[in-house]
Amino acid sequence: MIELEALTKRYGEFLAVDDVSLTIGTGRIFGLLGPNGAGKTTTLRMIAGILEPDGGRVRIGGHDMAGEPMAARAILGFVPDRPFVYEKLTGAELLRFTAGLHGISGPSLERRIEELLDLWDLLQWRDQLVESYSHGMRQKLILSSALVHVPDVLVIDEPMVGLDPRSARLLKSLLRAYADKGGTVLVSTHTLELAEVLCDELAVIDRGRVAAAGSLADLRAAAATKDAGLEEIFLKITRGAAGSEIMAVLEDLA
Amino acid sequence: MNVIREFLLLLGPKWRSTRRRGAGARGRAGRTLLLLGVGAAAWPFVYFTLVRFLRALRGVEDVGPLLASRLLALGLLIFLGILLLSNVIAALSSFFLARDLPAIRTTPVDGLSLYLARLTETLVSSSWMVVLLLVPALAAYGRAYGTGVEFAFVAIAAVVPFLVIPAAVGSALTLLLVRIFPARRSRDILAVIGLGSAALLILVLRVLEPERLVDPESYRNLIDFLEALRGPSSTWLPSQWTADVLIRALDGTSDLLSWLLLWTTAAGVTTLGAMIHQRLYAVCFTRAQEGDENRLTRTAGWRGLEWLLVPLGIRRRELILKDVRSFFRDPTQWSQLIILAVLVVVYVYNMRALPLRTGTTISGYLTTLVLFLNLALTGFVLAAIAARFVFPAFSLEGRTLWLLRSSPVSASEILASKFWTGAVPLTGMALILTVMTNLVLGVPRALFLLSLGSILCLSLAFTAQALAWGVLYPQFESENAAQIPTSIGGLLFMLGALGSLGFVVIAQGWALRGYLASGLPGRVPRVARLEEIGVAFGITLGVALLTGVPAIMAAERRIRVGARD
Numbered sequence: 001m002i003e004l005e006a007l008t009k010r011y012g013e014f015l016a017v018d019d020v021s022l023t024i025g026t027g028r029i030f031g032l033l034g035p036n037g038a039g040k041t042t043t044l045r046m047i048a049g050i051l052e053p054d055g056g057r058v059r060i061g062g063h064d065m066a067g068e069p070m071a072a073r074a075i076l077g078f079v080p081d082r083p084f085v086y087e088k089l090t091g092a093e094l095l096r097f098t099a100g101l102h103g104i105s106g107p108s109l110e111r112r113i114e115e116l117l118d119l120w121d122l123l124q125w126r127d128q129l130v131e132s133y134s135h136g137m138r139q140k141l142i143l144s145s146a147l148v149h150v151p152d153v154l155v156i157d158e159p160m161v162g163l164d165p166r167s168a169r170l171l172k173s174l175l176r177a178y179a180d181k182g183g184t185v186l187v188s189t190h191t192l193e194l195a196e197v198l199c200d201e202l203a204v205i206d207r208g209r210v211a212a213a214g215s216l217a218d219l220r221a222a223a224a225t226k227d228a229g230l231e232e233i234f235l236k237i238t239r240g241a242a243g244s245e246i247m248a249v250l251e252d253l254a
Numbered sequence: 255m256n257v258i259r260e261f262l263l264l265l266g267p268k269w270r271s272t273r274r275r276g277a278g279a280r281g282r283a284g285r286t287l288l289l290l291g292v293g294a295a296a297w298p299f300v301y302f303t304l305v306r307f308l309r310a311l312r313g314v315e316d317v318g319p320l321l322a323s324r325l326l327a328l329g330l331l332i333f334l335g336i337l338l339l340s341n342v343i344a345a346l347s348s349f350f351l352a353r354d355l356p357a358i359r360t361t362p363v364d365g366l367s368l369y370l371a372r373l374t375e376t377l378v379s380s381s382w383m384v385v386l387l388l389v390p391a392l393a394a395y396g397r398a399y400g401t402g403v404e405f406a407f408v409a410i411a412a413v414v415p416f417l418v419i420p421a422a423v424g425s426a427l428t429l430l431l432v433r434i435f436p437a438r439r440s441r442d443i444l445a446v447i448g449l450g451s452a453a454l455l456i457l458v459l460r461v462l463e464p465e466r467l468v469d470p471e472s473y474r475n476l477i478d479f480l481e482a483l484r485g486p487s488s489t490w491l492p493s494q495w496t497a498d499v500l501i502r503a504l505d506g507t508s509d510l511l512s513w514l515l516l517w518t519t520a521a522g523v524t525t526l527g528a529m530i531h532q533r534l535y536a537v538c539f540t541r542a543q544e545g546d547e548n549r550l551t552r553t554a555g556w557r558g559l560e561w562l563l564v565p566l567g568i569r570r571r572e573l574i575l576k577d578v579r580s581f582f583r584d585p586t587q588w589s590q591l592i593i594l595a596v597l598v599v600v601y602v603y604n605m606r607a608l609p610l611r612t613g614t615t616i617s618g619y620l621t622t623l624v625l626f627l628n629l630a631l632t633g634f635v636l637a638a639i640a641a642r643f644v645f646p647a648f649s650l651e652g653r654t655l656w657l658l659r660s661s662p663v664s665a666s667e668i669l670a671s672k673f674w675t676g677a678v679p680l681t682g683m684a685l686i687l688t689v690m691t692n693l694v695l696g697v698p699r700a701l702f703l704l705s706l707g708s709i710l711c712l713s714l715a716f717t718a719q720a721l722a723w724g725v726l727y728p729q730f731e732s733e734n735a736a737q738i739p740t741s742i743g744g745l746l747f748m749l750g751a752l753g754s755l756g757f758v759v760i761a762q763g764w765a766l767r768g769y770l771a772s773g774l775p776g777r778v779p780r781v782a783r784l785e786e787i788g789v790a791f792g793i794t795l796g797v798a799l800l801t802g803v804p805a806i807m808a809a810e811r812r813i814r815v816g817a818r819d
Contacts, residue, residue: 049659049660052815070664073661074662084653084656086580087580088580088583089579089580098657098661100571103567103569103662105572129583
């Protein structure tokens with residue numbers, strides 16, 4: 001379970017996240033949507049304990065991130081928006097390292113590493129340095145490292161970046177199965193089709209604030225649209241570019 | 255004209271990034287003031303010391319002026335070696351590995367503009383420290399020889415080609431090396447460079463035999479000695495031409511041939527470099543994108559280290575293993591160890607070559623003085639190594655810091671792993687160096703133990719300080735570990751470390767003043783008393799604790815609350 005209570009973050013004068021409160025229950029997949037610079041990544045980084053909020057509270061599985069950071073992080077798996085990892089470790093070493101940070105080692109870990117690498121077709125690359133991995137392979141390796149310690153909560157920033165269609169489909173199935181087994185998933189994404197088919201609940205963040213939250217039906221109601229798809233709802237809530245503006249840009253290009 | 259416009263355009267982003275990095279988040283005014291303060295303290299020190307020394311030298315008939323010019327040539331020769339090596343390494347990064355290159359290669363930028371822009375970048379990043387040292391040194395020469403402001407213009411006109419030559423040669427050398435090995439297999443290139451420069455260093459130091467210059471008795475007569483001083487060390491090297499034009503300018507004359515050699519060589523190697531670049535760069539850049547065969551297995555060595563670290567617990571073991579693996583798999587890091595090892599050997603050898611044991615000159619007093627000199631020099635070497643290898647430790651986490659911060663690892667665990675990864679090899683090396691030099695010098699047991707204890711305290715304190723300054727002034731965006739210490743934080747660490755080292759050396763001299771005085775002529779020599787040794791060690795321990803512990807505490811706090819940034 002993830003609980004956010006009046007979460008606030010400033011960068012100097014700029015208010016990046018403004019009084020965000022959300023509750024994501026056990027066994028649920030929650031999608032965080034919003035335009036570029038809306039505050040999604042900052043919110044996720046505060047949930048993962050990478051950034052400290054200026055105000056408000058984050059609880060992971062009932063553990064307060066400020067008061068019990070070690071207990072909260074122990075049950076968390078995090079995947080950042082950009083797959084930066086230690087270039088000079090091999091894939092297997094990186095997973096061993098991440099598990100080690102959670103105090104896990106031994107033969108059962110080695111078996112889990114094999115399973116995860118095999119799942120993502122990375123087994124033949126296990127002893128190669130990460131610096132020789134492609135973008136998609138790194139993304140798959142980081143997804144493995146987020147799962148290696150069997151966390152209760154998964155927080156993923158842009159899960160599909162760099163993944164091939166087979167891996168993207170695999171990830172969707174994996175996240176569904178993970179939630180069905182009692183895990184909690186929070187994903188931030190720009191891929192509205194993914195959010196529509198995968199997420200049980202959604203929130204749209206705009207300029208640091210929650211503009212709308214709930215099921216797809218709740219969002220339709222918030223956008224005052226009937227039978228509209230998520231793209232239309234999203235554009236309405238976030239005041240997307242008008243047709244006339246797009247035409248102006250295209251005319252310049254011509 | 256187009257080439258100049260493109261050249262300036264290509265340098266623009268670098269210049270603006272450097273300026274903004276300098277300004278940082280804490281405000282430009284504060285940092286500029288700090289830099290000015292540091293400069294204001296360091297430059298006059300170098301300047302006045304050198305002016306006094308040069309004036310004293312000039313006072314010595316015949317030999318003095320020759321020694322002064324020889325000193326300049328020797329200094330420039332050493333700088334030339336350093337410049338060549340650092341240009342080769344910097345060119346590898348700026349011509350082949352920089353992150354912006356793929357984007358630039360897709361634009362219709364002229365090859366010559368790219369070459370000139372990257373050559374300038376390589377030159378600046380390799381030479382700025384040498385220039386910082388040259389400014390007060392050449393100003394001191396000007397003052398000691400009583401020249402006017404015009405010497406400054408002569409010096410600039412001489413130093414510019416002196417910097418351009420190693421930059422162009424180094425860049426061309428890198429291009430040719432990448433033609434043979436792909437740049438991603440830089441471990442091979444850097445190993446070749448490291449071993450080559452190590453061999454060169456040994457050769458230069460042994461051919462020059464610097465210890466003979468301070469021991470004129472080893473020459474058959476004064477004429478031989480003067481001949482040895484007068485003879486140009488290396489007429490075919492730009493360092494000698496630069497020294498010649500400068501010395502002649504100091505004497506109020508001009509050395510046209512050396513001027514000609516300097517400028518035509520600079521223009522020639524730059525043109526040649528541009529031609530090689532035009533011909534080979536495209537194919538070399540493609541080769542540089544090729545990956546290395548990076549398949550690695552858990553060798554017995556790694557397994558042994560894993561086993562050794564088992565008592566530390568899983569978290570600490572994995573943190574240390576990660577740092578050690580990353581270090582030894584990154585050739586920009588370990589290749590410098592080769593040069594370091596050579597320096598240590600040369601240092602011990604020169605200690606042996608000191609004229610302490612030549613017949614009547616040996617004395618306990620002299621040995622004790624050399625012991626102090628040894629403490630100061632070993633301390634300086636330790637500070638420099640800590641700056642190079644320990645200071646960047648936190649910055650190197652850079653973009654991967656998210657993994658540690660989102661894991662159940664405390665700030666103190668992160669710091670402890672970085673501290674011990676740096677402290678163990680640094681202290682080990684320091685102790686070996688001290689034991690070897692003490693054995694060579696034949697130091698009495700009590701002083702032997704004092705020097706061992708002192709160097710142990712200093713190496714641990716320097717590790718703590720280097721790590722702490724690295725955390726307080728991180729360089730997360732740096733593409734090259736070797737460039738990280740050349741930042742304001744690195745400078746502050748060096749100043750702090752050298753300040754505490756100077757204090758320890760002076761305080762130990764004060765604590766042992768009675769013993770030292772007993773070695774003077776006309777006094778009764780005695781051994782150092784236990785209480786004198788105790789006070790000297792106590793002061794050293796106190797300095798180590800007072801500088802190391804608060805530094806680590808500040809760093810721990812910064813990692814813990816730094817997540818607010």
